[in-house]
Amino acid sequence: MSSETKEKLLTSMANASYYNASPRDLESLHAESRQYLSKAQHLIPEEQLLGLLEQHFYLALLTCKDSEAKLVLQRLTDRITEDPSRVAILKAQYIEATDGPEAAQKFLSARPTGDLRAFKRKTVILKQKGDIKTYIKELLRYVEEVAPNDSEAWAELAEAYVSIGQYPQAIHALEEVLISAPQASNIFARLGEVFLIEATTSSPNKVTSDQLTLLIHSAQHFLRSVELSPDYIRGWCGALIASSKILAWPKLAAEESTKYTKISKIAKKQTQRLIKTAKEAAISDEDIAAAKIIIAQYEN
Template sequence: MAHANLLSPPSQISPQTALALSQKAPVILSTSPTSSLPWPLSLLFSRETPESWTIHENLFLSALRTGDETSARALLDRLEARFGQHNERIITLRGIYNEATAQSNGDLEKVFDGYEKILREDPTNMSIRKRRVAVLKALGRPQDAITAVTVLLQNSPTDVEAWAEASELYASQAAWGQAIYCAEEVLLITPNAWSAHAHVATLHYLSIASNNPPSLSALALSLKHFCRSIELNDAYLRGYYGLKLVTTKLLPLLSETQSTSSKRNNNNNSQDDEDVPIPALATVKKLEEIATSKLAEIVRHYKAGNKGWRGFDEAEVIAARELLDRDGN
């Protein structure tokens, strides 16, 4: 089980971890980080640290997730007392509380109207704009959520988190072209994010999943981005997994096109609107070997429980092993 750490919660919180996290509520709530003494003394005897408020916020979210609304309310009251009612972050947390305690879709609509009212007063509150998208998603209206997120992006085009969300939303609607566009915007802002490169590659790969025969240029782009993701992170399991998938799909295609006349091959390439160089068969073969050996290495070290190899997600390692087994290794 992943550690239940409130200061830096894990990147994937299973219900079990969420329960463990929210069970820390009585301990945290039993002592107040702020001092109850009058003003000059309260400065001297305060025991609050920046970490205490991160912990409070994370605990608040875990309590809401597990339905512990009394603790959540107490934590929210504490945060409000410390930072004031009109703090942008506190307004957002209160909104999340209202969303979580909404019983029906009608209640959620009311929360949504409340957000509209807040935005009329202060149109620059970006976190409330993001909450609006989240509520629309919860209401099962992805099209409206996409519209809301595009409006947000028009006002704040450097918000990388919103670009990532837009990419996911488009992908959930199978609008691959738009999803890839948004994911590429993410790359413009955070060009070193290995997960973003793997995300673009996955989108390219999925966009041609239903095509028969799959388009070579999309596969080549996917290959390129997976290569970049492992170039940025030499132990990126998702990157190697994707690299192996793409190369196994590319190899038969490439050997097919190479056996046919090179003239036809050229014609095919010129028809593509994007000018993507198709990799050579030998390169793809080499990449496939690298991906296989790296995946095998990760699986072996993880299974042996070696120190310094425990950071991988168990489900991902199992999937990698299944991929290797399917391949007959």
């Protein structure tokens, strides 16, 4: 077959773009993959062949060709002898597609504790099922017993806590991320957002002393995010919101009022600047749209 077909399949494999393909494109890619592998598999280096076979396995599952997927899975099982974890994940995907998530979860639970791929896949299934409490329990066990330095898992745990309103636990999880990534501006901004959510959720129309403390923490984290990344529009938007809410505190000391008035003005100015220079700063359309909504609230 043509080198163009090979490059197309290799590019799809590298980017996993088939996950977002339309049903029609999936069928087309599956047909090309099957034809290419049947004719050229003896000419492909082993590791590349394994990758293409793995992709074809997923293509078969995504196009509801379960019998074909099973045959490809057997070929992969016979070839991948030094990475049982990789094979286990493929088997779990097949079980999930044919017998459902409960069966896949049962299979993954039987894997050794040290099988990180299996553990992560099991938590993904729990999240997809919407079983957040069990998902959190499994993630906690993972970061406490298996991989305490897995910043991605801590970040996932933080978002799970946010989804059920457990903000102090979410803050702790994000602080664990910062241990591994102390200059992650996005994590500082997310901390600012969580502090802000906690401060405004219980009594959205007034500010208590406890809420004021949370708002100050929020502003501090937003400011740290823009200190690390001066063009980080989420950080500036957050600093604008947090400082404006602090200024609403009726008993705010004059010195603090002066401080946060200055911060609010700077944050507003920087947000407006970034909206105007969005393309040069490579800011997403989604972030720009959100920033415009926020700025509109503070125009006067």
